[in-house]
Amino acid sequence: MSIARVVMLSGLVVGSVMVSGCGHQMLRCSAASGSWAIGRVADQSVLDRIQAESHASQLRTLADGETSGEIGMDRVTVHVNAQNLITAVTCD
Known part of the structure; x- marks a missing residue:
């Protein structure tokens, strides 16, 4: 059995956590x-x-x-410019 807890703010979902019976x-x-x-x-140390x-x-x-149609709830995307400088960090 699992339960979902969802935090709502003005009708918008701002975060959720699934809790299973195993404690994961x-x-x-x-x-x-x-x-x-x-x-x-x-560089690799910054990305790690x-x-x-x-x-x-x-x-x-x-x-x-650059864009991607892939969606992953547990993936961080690092956006870089032509000089390999980080311009944004997003989750998608």
Whole structure:
């Protein structure tokens, strides 16, 4: 048996956590924890830290202007410019 807890604010879902009978939790990615990286070079150590701090199971990088139709609730996306500087960190 599992229960879902959803936080609502003015009718908008702002976060959710699934709790199963086994005590496991499905956590959603937190992009705010990667805001410190904006303006930094997207090297492997920075990307690893962003992924760890966002609690995402996956990480991908996208060039500015590049889009993807893929949706993943537990993935952090690092947007980089032509100089490989991080311009945004999002969860999708």
